[in-house]
Amino acid sequence: MEPKKTYPFFETASIYGALCAVVASTVLYGVLIITSGSLTGLLVGCFGCFGIMLVPGFISTKMHISATGHGLELGRGALIGFTSGVVFGVMFSFIGVILEQFSLNMNQLFFEALEEFVLQHGDPDAADDISELREAGESGFSVGGFILNTLVYGILNLITGMIGSSIFKGEHDE
Amino acid sequence: MNTHSYNRYIPGLLVMTTGLVVLLASGFAFSDFGQLHSLTQSAFRDLCHQFASRSFHIDGTKMAVCSRCFGMYSGMFIMSAAGLLFPKAGNTGIKSALWPAALAILINTVDVAGYAAGFWINSNLSRFCAGLLAGAAAIFIILTALKRKS
Numbered sequence: 128m129e130p131k132k133t134y135p136f137f138e139t140a141s142i143y144g145a146l147c148a149v150v151a152s153t154v155l156y157g158v159l160i161i162t163s164g165s166l167t168g169l170l171v172g173c174f175g176c177f178g179i180m181l182v183p184g185f186i187s188t189k190m191h192i193s194a195t196g197h198g199l200e201l202g203r204g205a206l207i208g209f210t211s212g213v214v215f216g217v218m219f220s221f222i223g224v225i226l227e228q229f230s231l232n233m234n235q236l237f238f239e240a241l242e243e244f245v246l247q248h249g250d251p252d253a254a255d256d257i258s259e260l261r262e263a264g265e266s267g268f269s270v271g272g273f274i275l276n277t278l279v280y281g282i283l284n285l286i287t288g289m290i291g292s293s294i295f296k297g298e299h300d301e
Numbered sequence: 302m303n304t305h306s307y308n309r310y311i312p313g314l315l316v317m318t319t320g321l322v323v324l325l326a327s328g329f330a331f332s333d334f335g336q337l338h339s340l341t342q343s344a345f346r347d348l349c350h351q352f353a354s355r356s357f358h359i360d361g362t363k364m365a366v367c368s369r370c371f372g373m374y375s376g377m378f379i380m381s382a383a384g385l386l387f388p389k390a391g392n393t394g395i396k397s398a399l400w401p402a403a404l405a406i407l408i409n410t411v412d413v414a415g416y417a418a419g420f421w422i423n424s425n426l427s428r429f430c431a432g433l434l435a436g437a438a439a440i441f442i443i444l445t446a447l448k449r450k451s
Binding site for chain 1: 308310311314315318319321322325336339340341342343344345346347348350351352353354355377395399439440442443445446447
């Protein structure tokens with residue numbers, strides 16, 4: 128039996144992971160700044176950003192399949208997803224650190240938007256939660272937190288990478 | 302070596318990775334290591350709002366994620382374990398496997414929207430259950446693809 132040809136994936140996965148990080152940062156920071164404190168801004172920022180955080184695995188596998196014209200084994204989809212997720216995590220944190228130099232703190236912006244939302248809708252439990260989280264957020268950047276954060280992005284995108292290779296592989300087969 | 306033979310490792314890989322995420326998401330609230338609590342809190346900071354009133358607590362220590370997120374990760378782990386324990390159970394097409402995921406997303410969206418609009422009040426348990434469905438449905442897609450190939 129002829130061995131199945133494999134294609135390099137690292138570059139594609141890294142590029143799309145980094146691209147998704149730029150888009151996620153732009154959506155989150157952009158929406159929170161432009162629509163400061165509004166419910167729409169908060170919802171678009173949360174859903175948009177959370178959605179984009181899980182997308183690198185999907186996009187990388189989709190692009191890999193499109194580029195090679197072949198379906199993808201689940202294991203390889205997992206590897207591509209994990210790589211793009213790790214690159215996403217590193218890039219997203221890096222952008223956060225850079226923007227913090229320009230006094231743009233994501234946690235600060237997010238808490239301001241949340242407080243505005245609570246003022247509008249009057250949820251006393253949430254007010255306590257925000258002040259508690261604000262205190263926790265002031266602890267700043269930690270290397271251990273960054274490593275775990277990147278690992279979590281990697282694992283979640285490993286799963287979306289597998290889902291992507293399942294779905295897009297199906298398209299090719301059928 | 303046939304590349305498809307790697308597929309038998311997939312359920313094990315899923316159990317290990319989702320199990321690790323559940324452990325991290327728990328914030329090690331069952332342990333006394335304060336350093337682990339703060340590390341896991343900062344690891345999930347971008348992924349979850351982490352409101353104390355919407356999170357489970359163990360002995361007064363808050364988990365690293367809210368009850369809905371913890372439900373999602375737990376659902377992933379439970380479905381992965383089920384895939385490992387019952388590899389032959391169920392057999393469907395990928396398109397059919399997408400329906401439970403779509404339904405789970407719809408349930409969560411309606412639950413969040415209904416609460417925000419003041420139609421109903423949800424509890425940590427109901428949020429956990431809604432999240433559990435979403436996590437399990439996501440892994441169900443992978444397990445379905447795995448059965449079709451093996």
